[in-house]
Amino acid sequence: MWINSCFDGGNIEVVELTGDRTATLAIREDTAAPFRQWFYFRAGGTKGLPVTLTIANAGEASYAKGWEDYRAVASHDRRDWFRVDTRYEDGALVIDHTAPVDVVEFAYFAPYGLDRQAGFLAELQVRDGVRRTSLGLTCDGREIDCLEIGEGTRPCWVIGRQHPGETQASWWMEGFLERLCDPGDSVVAELRRQATFHIVPNMNPDGSFRGNLRTNAAGANLNREWQEPSMETSPEVYVVRDRMIETGVDFMLDVHGDEALPYNFIVGPYGVPGLADHVLALNERFCEALKAANPDFQTEHGYPRPSADGANLTIASKYVAHRFDCLSMTLEQPFKDSAITPDPQYGWSPARCAALGRSCLDALASVINDLRPA
Numbered sequence: 068m069w070i071n072s073c074f075d076g077g078n079i080e081v082v083e084l085t086g087d088r089t090a091t092l093a094i095r096e097d098t099a100a101p102f103r104q105w106f107y108f109r110a111g112g113t114k115g116l117p118v119t120l121t122i123a124n125a126g127e128a129s130y131a132k133g134w135e136d137y138r139a140v141a142s143h144d145r146r147d148w149f150r151v152d153t154r155y156e157d158g159a160l161v162i163d164h165t166a167p168v169d170v171v172e173f174a175y176f177a178p179y180g181l182d183r184q185a186g187f188l189a190e191l192q193v194r195d196g197v198r199r200t201s202l203g204l205t206c207d208g209r210e211i212d213c214l215e216i217g218e219g220t221r222p223c224w225v226i227g228r229q230h231p232g233e234t235q236a237s238w239w240m241e242g243f244l245e246r247l248c249d250p251g252d253s254v255v256a257e258l259r260r261q262a263t264f265h266i267v268p269n270m271n272p273d274g275s276f277r278g279n280l281r282t283n284a285a286g287a288n289l290n291r292e293w294q295e296p297s298m299e300t301s302p303e304v305y306v307v308r309d310r311m312i313e314t315g316v317d318f319m320l321d322v323h324g325d326e327a328l329p330y331n332f333i334v335g336p337y338g339v340p341g342l343a344d345h346v347l348a349l350n351e352r353f354c355e356a357l358k359a360a361n362p363d364f365q366t367e368h369g370y371p372r373p374s375a376d377g378a379n380l381t382i383a384s385k386y387v388a389h390r391f392d393c394l395s396m397t398l399e400q401p402f403k404d405s406a407i408t409p410d411p412q413y414g415w416s417p418a419r420c421a422a423l424g425r426s427c428l429d430a431l432a433s434v435i436n437d438l439r440p441a
């Protein structure tokens with residue numbers, strides 16, 4: 068058996084290979100910061116053999132609770148990502164699988180590579196009314212792609228992958244953007260008449276390529292940089308924030324994944340000092356509309372709300388709510404399964420991420436007229 072992770076998004080270290088069926092592995096830290104949880108690797112030479120892969124340092128991961136009731140994903144064709152037998156015991160994550168192919172890929176969640184993203188953006192830019200810009204460069208020199216869609220007066224921002232290991236955000240973006248570019252959809256036709264969308268599908272391409280969980284090439288957690296971004300260590304936030312200040316913001320959604328909770332949920336703009344009352348009412352309406360549009364979304368489980376004025380304004384959604392006095396939220400999706408709508412074969416999956424992305428346009432449509440008080 069061989070194991071390799073030297074490719075876009077790869078992350079694993081081989082501690083020991085024993086014969087053809089057993090490997091001891093370790094998740095390596097982000098390339099410049101002490102976070103770890105994301106893994107993605109290939110295993111070959113094991114066709115037809117029952118293999119046992121033990122990630123021995125899983126208990127030292129950033130969110131060890133993330134391994135409880137968690138199952139890894141695997142793929143034989145890099146299209147279909149299904150769940151495999153996984154158990155968490157004595158601080159180690161143990162994966163058992165027998166593959167009918169020569170090379171299998173294993174990951175924390177279905178990976179989403181930069182090449183797929185480039186292909187998707189190129190496909191979208193030839194659609195009617197889609198403008199593609201680069202807002203600046205990352206630490207490693209990659210473009211920060213932004214799509215502008217719509218002709219309306221309300222600036223609506225949507226961003227994803229601040230945390231590069233949360234690939235759910237990219238699959239969500241595919242559903243959201245496909246629908247937003249569908250000329251036959253009258254819900255989005257009305258949204259595009261009222262709003263101009265500014266969409267950054269991947270805030271952190273450097274961290275995505277490096278196989279990081281939470282940080283960029285300089286080791287910065289971008290979702291803690293919004294109050295004082297730096298062109299040296301968090302240019303991704305710096306340039307996006309600058310562009311937001313130019314366009315104004317009436318609505319912002321920041322798309323993430325959560326390691327521990329088996330639910331989809333919104334983190335609303337609670338605890339933001341001085342926020343207008345109507346913004347919290349809009350947040351409730353958005354959540355109710357999303358729940359009605361998609362049974363995978365729920366409002367019962369989520370993070371505890373901060374105390375009055377206790378929001379952490381270094382976080383994108385809280386910063387934007389504060390700065391622009393607008394509806395600004397974080398969307399969290401599970402790495403595990405959706406506990407209220409379980410799927411034993413796939414768990415929470417790329418297809419369901421994309422469906423949730425499409426549904427978020429219904430939720431936005433329910434509040435678009437009221438984003439600013441008359």
Ligand SMILES: [Zn+2]
Nearest residue numbers: 230233323324
């Ligand atoms: Zn996140």
